[in-house]
Structures are given as structure tokens and as C-alpha cells.
Amino acid sequence: MASEKAALEQARRDFARSMLKESGSADPRIERAFELVPREAFLPPGPWLTTHHGGYVETPDADPIHLYRNRLVALKADKQINTGEPALHAAWLGAVAPRAGERVSHIGAGLGYYTAILSVLTLPGGRVTAFEIEEDLAEQARRNLKPFDGVSVIHADATRVALPPSDLIYVNAGVVAPPLAWLAALQPGGRLIFPWRPREEIGIALRVDASPAGFAVRALMPSWFIPCTGASREIPTIRPPRSSRQASAVRSLWPMAARVPDESAIAVYPDLWFSSAALDA
Structure with missing residues (x-):
């Protein structure tokens, strides 16, 4: 039993070290957060379904050591709702660099694993408000x-409720266009990160920074x-980007009330x- 506990602790340390590397950041708090927050505490009882080569495979047993790999784990396999890939989230966390005392809105919290990590990264004095549309997952x-x-x-x-004033908005569902209310909640110097899905074949993480200039x-x-209810198929597209390459050339975002589209427009939506x-x- 002691050897199993030691093996799990070592697996968690190794996992956390690899997540810091994946983050592209030198911030040791990222490694510490992944080490401190036990993944198994934010999942149903095992064995678990993990993704492998485009499908699900069941872990051999309920030993949490199986969770300390870079694999998605199913929360609701029938709806393809998973707890996200750790390496991708590590890269996102490195890109937006959550800081102590910041206010975070986490959209698409699932069972709260990455909410917990965001909470650790904003200590001391931070606040995380998590939104989850699936009632049983939220509870x-x-x-x-x-x-x-x-x-x-x-x-x-x-997409239908007011977000609190936020220094960071962290979105875990595919978005065709972010609601204006999200941009309004973003405080000066704040960051919004979300997976942009302007076309079915395009999926790109975007970081949006709020400044006095826009x-x-x-x-x-x-x-x-998976698509974000209220901000994906429901959003009419006036002009989509032609390709992933064009979509990746995006450099700014404008509400229609601030500026009308010009020759630099890559994608256009009603708002x-x-x-x-x-x-x-």
C-alpha cells in the first residue's frame, strides 16, 4: 500500500513537471498547481474512459496512476464531454499567465479540475467564478x-448571464464569436482565451487583450x-475566414459599434x- 502511494505521488510529480514544460512558461507555480490538485478528485469513480487514437479506452482498473498521462478523460462519453487535455491547458495557462489576486471567469467548468488549478494560480486573494451549463456537472x-x-x-x-468583472476569461468550449458581454466584462489589461471555431474545419485558440485602444x-x-451553447452554431456568420492560415492572421477584434468592417476584415458577425x-x- 505504501509503495502504491509512493508510486502515485511520483507519477503526479512527473506529470506536473511535464505540464510546466508544456506550458512554455518559467513560472514554477504552474508545476506546483498541477502537483497539488489531484485529477482523480474531479472525476467519477474509476475505471475511467480515456481517449486514444480518436476513441475511448477503459483504464485497466481504478488506480489513479492511470490519470497522470496527457489524455482526455470522459465525463459524459455519450455527449463527448471530457475533462480537457492537460498539455493543451498547460499551454493555455502559460499563454495567459494567471496572477495572484486576479478575478477569473471560467466558462465550461465540467467537474472543476481546471477551475481548481486556476484557483491555485490566483492565490492569494483571487476569485474564480465557474460557469457550467450541464446541471449535474455543475452540482x-x-x-x-x-x-x-x-x-x-x-x-x-x-452567453446569457452577466459575467462578473474579470481579469481573465477562460473558455472551454468552441466559440464562433465571443458575446459582446464577455468583452464588456473584461477589465483593462484583462485577457480572454477561447477556442475559435469560425468554420467546422478550423479550431484555433485565441488570446484577446483588452486595452484603452481596443x-x-x-x-x-x-x-x-465541443461547441459552446449560445456562442457557436447560434451565431450568424456574415463572412467567415477562408482558411486556417487566414484565420491565424487575426490581430484585433472590433465591436460593430466601435468600428465598421474594412478591407482588413477576416471574419464578420452581426455584433x-x-x-x-x-x-x-
Whole structure:
């Protein structure tokens, strides 16, 4: 029994070290957060279904050591709702660099694993508000996150409720266009990260930075998530990007009320548009 516990602790340390490497960051808090937050505490009892070569395979048993690999784990396999790939989230966390005391809105919390990691990364004094549209997942996430200070879970469609003022908005569902309300919640110097799905065949993580000049955008990496209810198929597209290459050239985001589309437009929606021009251009 002691040897099994030691093996699990070593697997968690190795996993956390690899997540820091995947983050592309030198921030040791990322490694510490992945080591401190036990993945098994945010999953149903094992054995678990993990993704492998495009499908699911069941772990040999309920030993949590199987969870410390870079694999998605099913929360609702019939709906293809999973707890996200750790390496991808590590890269996102490295890209947006959560800081102590920040206010975070986490959209698509699932059972709360990455909510917990965001909570650890914003200590001391941070606050994380997590939104989950699946009622049973939201209720379980509340229970899972009770040991974490400054965390609240809201069962709601995050495209239809007001987000609190946020220094970071972290979105774990595919978005055709972010709602204007998300941009309004983003505080000066704040960051929004989400998986942009302007076409079925395009999935790119975008980082949006709020400044007095507007919203700067940077394409980060390929990212594929299930659609975000209220911000995916429901959003009419006036002009989509022609290709992934064109979509990756995005440099700014404009509400229609601030500026109408010009020759730099890459994608156009009823309320906002993406531009290839930088804010200072």
C-alpha cells in the first residue's frame, strides 16, 4: 500500500513537471498547481474512459496512476464531454499567465479540475467564478471545489448571464464569436482565451487583450472543443475566414459599434468582426 502511494505521488510529480514544460512558461507555480490538485478528485469513480487514437479506452482498473498521462478523460462519453487535455491547458495557462489576486471567469467548468488549478494560480486573494451549463456537472463541481477558497460555481448558459468583472476569461468550449458581454466584462489589461471555431474545419485558440485602444488578438495554437451553447452554431456568420492560415492572421477584434468592417476584415458577425490589422496600425 505504501509503495502504491509512493508510486502515485511520483507519477503526479512527473506529470506536473511535464505540464510546466508544456506550458512554455518559467513560472514554477504552474508545476506546483498541477502537483497539488489531484485529477482523480474531479472525476467519477474509476475505471475511467480515456481517449486514444480518436476513441475511448477503459483504464485497466481504478488506480489513479492511470490519470497522470496527457489524455482526455470522459465525463459524459455519450455527449463527448471530457475533462480537457492537460498539455493543451498547460499551454493555455502559460499563454495567459494567471496572477495572484486576479478575478477569473471560467466558462465550461465540467467537474472543476481546471477551475481548481486556476484557483491555485490566483492565490492569494483571487476569485474564480465557474460557469457550467450541464446541471449535474455543475452540482458535482460545487462539491468538488468546496476545499478551494474564493471559488463559486454557477449553473447557467454563460452567453446569457452577466459575467462578473474579470481579469481573465477562460473558455472551454468552441466559440464562433465571443458575446459582446464577455468583452464588456473584461477589465483593462484583462485577457480572454477561447477556442475559435469560425468554420467546422478550423479550431484555433485565441488570446484577446483588452486595452484603452481596443482588443488585440493573437492566434496561439490549434484547439478543438465541443461547441459552446449560445456562442457557436447560434451565431450568424456574415463572412467567415477562408482558411486556417487566414484565420491565424487575426490581430484585433472590433465591436460593430466601435468600428465598421474594412478591407482588413477576416471574419464578420452581426455584433463584431476580426481584423488582420494590429491595434496600432
